[in-house]
Amino acid sequence: MENIIKVKGLTKKYNNFLALDNVSLEIKKGRIYGILGRNGAGKTTIMKSILGLTFPTSGEIYIKGAPIDYKDKKQFFTIGSMIETPAFYSNLSARENLELFALIRGITQKNAIEKALDIVGLEINSNKPFASFSMGMKQRLGIANALLHEPEVLILDEPTNGLDPMGIVEVRNILIDLCRDFSKTILISSHILSEIEKVADDIAFIEKGRVVEESSMESIRSRCGKYTSYVVSDVYNSARLLEENYENLNYIVIDNKEIRVFELNDKTNSINRLLINNGIDVFQITTQNESLEEYFKKLTGGDGK
Amino acid sequence: MFYRKLLLLILLIIIVYLIYKRYMEKKKLTWLKNLLREVESGDYGKRGVIPPNDEYSEIYYLINEIIRKNQNDIIQINRLNQQNKRMLTSLSHDIKTPVASLLGYLETIDKGLVDGVEKEEYLKIALNKTYKLKEYINDLFQLLQLESGEYMLENHPCNICEETRKAFISWVPILEEHNIKYNVSIPENRVVTILDVKAYERILDNLIKNATIHSKCEEITITLIEKEEIVQVKISDNGIGIPEDSKDMIMDRLYKVDESRNTKGSGLGLAIVKELSDKCNMLLEYNSEEGKGSSFILGVKKAL
Numbered sequence: 001m002e003n004i005i006k007v008k009g010l011t012k013k014y015n016n017f018l019a020l021d022n023v024s025l026e027i028k029k030g031r032i033y034g035i036l037g038r039n040g041a042g043k044t045t046i047m048k049s050i051l052g053l054t055f056p057t058s059g060e061i062y063i064k065g066a067p068i069d070y071k072d073k074k075q076f077f078t079i080g081s082m083i084e085t086p087a088f089y090s091n092l093s094a095r096e097n098l099e100l101f102a103l104i105r106g107i108t109q110k111n112a113i114e115k116a117l118d119i120v121g122l123e124i125n126s127n128k129p130f131a132s133f134s135m136g137m138k139q140r141l142g143i144a145n146a147l148l149h150e151p152e153v154l155i156l157d158e159p160t161n162g163l164d165p166m167g168i169v170e171v172r173n174i175l176i177d178l179c180r181d182f183s184k185t186i187l188i189s190s191h192i193l194s195e196i197e198k199v200a201d202d203i204a205f206i207e208k209g210r211v212v213e214e215s216s217m218e219s220i221r222s223r224c225g226k227y228t229s230y231v232v233s234d235v236y237n238s239a240r241l242l243e244e245n246y247e248n249l250n251y252i253v254i255d256n257k258e259i260r261v262f263e264l265n266d267k268t269n270s271i272n273r274l275l276i277n278n279g280i281d282v283f284q285i286t287t288q289n290e291s292l293e294e295y296f297k298k299l300t301g302g303d304g305k
Numbered sequence: 306m307f308y309r310k311l312l313l314l315i316l317l318i319i320i321v322y323l324i325y326k327r328y329m330e331k332k333k334l335t336w337l338k339n340l341l342r343e344v345e346s347g348d349y350g351k352r353g354v355i356p357p358n359d360e361y362s363e364i365y366y367l368i369n370e371i372i373r374k375n376q377n378d379i380i381q382i383n384r385l386n387q388q389n390k391r392m393l394t395s396l397s398h399d400i401k402t403p404v405a406s407l408l409g410y411l412e413t414i415d416k417g418l419v420d421g422v423e424k425e426e427y428l429k430i431a432l433n434k435t436y437k438l439k440e441y442i443n444d445l446f447q448l449l450q451l452e453s454g455e456y457m458l459e460n461h462p463c464n465i466c467e468e469t470r471k472a473f474i475s476w477v478p479i480l481e482e483h484n485i486k487y488n489v490s491i492p493e494n495r496v497v498t499i500l501d502v503k504a505y506e507r508i509l510d511n512l513i514k515n516a517t518i519h520s521k522c523e524e525i526t527i528t529l530i531e532k533e534e535i536v537q538v539k540i541s542d543n544g545i546g547i548p549e550d551s552k553d554m555i556m557d558r559l560y561k562v563d564e565s566r567n568t569k570g571s572g573l574g575l576a577i578v579k580e581l582s583d584k585c586n587m588l589l590e591y592n593s594e595e596g597k598g599s600s601f602i603l604g605v606k607k608a609l
Contacts, residue, residue: 239408
């Protein structure tokens with residue numbers, strides 16, 4: 001899987017303030033990448049750097065394998081973004097606002113505006129002026145604007161900021177659909193773990209301008225979660241014994257050494273004894289009991305919210 | 306004299322304007338050429354971006370449409386590949402786990418650690434596990450065959466009432482064994498449809514099996530209603546139903562509502578029903594209410 005955006009050793013200094021310290025990220029094509037960090041950790045600065053809105057103090061940024069050429073606007077055409085609060089003309093409707101942007105930026109198909117509004121669930125023929133939009137509608141128009149020129153990559157800074165629970169779910173579904181049905185690559189940032197957790201395929205934890213960890217959600221999830229893992233000398237007989245002695249035990253065989261029993265329970269002792277009494281060596285028992293939240297707290301050394 | 310200078314000036318303006326226009330056109334065509342070159346070298350995500358009021362916009366839009374279609378084809382192929390990869394991973398667990406416990410039982414017997422009644426019991430358990438595994442592998446194979454388009458239908462005109470009755474009768478002893486009440490309402494007259502008998506039987510079998518074994522119900526009802534152009538066959542139960550958030554996924558070949566991994570039967574039954582019914586051009590609908598029951602409705606076209 002190729003990297004559609006690559007950040008290498010990005011450092012950004014504002015006078016004496018070190019906003020970003022040697023940040024390296026790899027955003028893979030067709031996946032949703034979440035940057036998670038507290039307010040002020042540097043999420044927006046990373047996004048602005050990728051978009052060429054601010055220049056790095058040092059480090060390199062590559063878009064589709066080519067380093068950023070700040071004089072060539074065309075390489076940014078393949079990116080659509082919404083950074084901070086979306087700004088539109090208050091007296092114009094959704095459609096009229098997008099028509100303006102279509103003239104300025106250009107579009108890729110005749111009914112680009114209708115399609116964009118349809119994806120975000122805004123009414124095409126409404127004359128409601130932007131000033132009377134709810135927060136959720138404003139965010140959605142921002143996303144529609146980012147989609148207008150059919151970019152391959154979407155960079156959205158805290159897209160669920162200020163939304164009510166319904167709005168959060170709607171935006172989340174829009175993002176998932178965009179990735180699944182239109183194969184878009186999406187980079188989002190948030191300070192709320194549960195939001196990123198539900199949507200991201202890959203995740204980077206940012207704290208004080210530094211990347212504390214970068215990993216796929218899948219690998220983090222397999223490290224968290226609740227289960228007890230037994231590394232044994234005889235997987236087949238262990239499986240048989242578990243089935244014989246425990247009704248409906250939820251377990252799977254991982255390979256020819258490891259069995260995982262899901263849901264923590266107080267059976268660890270008795271399972272261990274059962275196996276040993278039947279001549280099976282138990283080399284290792286590990287209990288995994290960390291929720292994603294606890295993992296994040298540990299990484300950032302404090303409250304993740 | 307003055308008029309000549311004016312004429313010259315106007316001519317000059319026209320020439321400058323024409324040169325400018327030509328310059329802008331060349332720029333847009335070069336842009337288009339670069340775009341096409343990049344697409345040709347495999348980057349189907351690229352699009353030509355142009356304001357809607359530009360005279361070249363139609364051309365750009367048409368080219369974008371062609372690129373988009375190519376990209377969609379590639380996305381489809383990639384998605385199928387991904388699906389297959391996921392299937393292999395999760396299916397390997399579905400096969401590894403029963404094989405592991407099967408070997409456990411057999412090795413114990415082989416080592417002579419059990420005898421007499423216990424040995425007989427172990428053999429029975431091992432045998433049953435092997436049957437289940439065989440069933441699972443057969444289901445899997447049929448599903449793959451269906452999905453790859455290799456399954457050949459053998460259609461004949463037949464009396465759907467008779468076929469439905471036949472399929473159901475073989476389940477009666479099992480229903481009685483599970484203490485499940487049954488109601489059958491199939492008309493006595495001949496209703497002719499074009500069917501692949503084996504496929505139809507398979508569909509009914511899987512649906513009835515689902516109701517019998519997975520729904521934990523007390524009563525199963527089968528009704529056959531002849532309408533003007535189609536025949537509706539409905540199988541309903543009053544069991545645990547399908548939870549709201551699982552409704553879209555139950556036809557997905559990997560999904561099982563009962564999360565415990567010790568349920569009997571593969572998770573493939575409904576996926577096979579869906580593939581087969583699609584293949585036979587039958588409509589499939591289902592309704593369910595959690596805690597109240599489910600019903601599956603097949604729509605079969607009547608023979609003219």
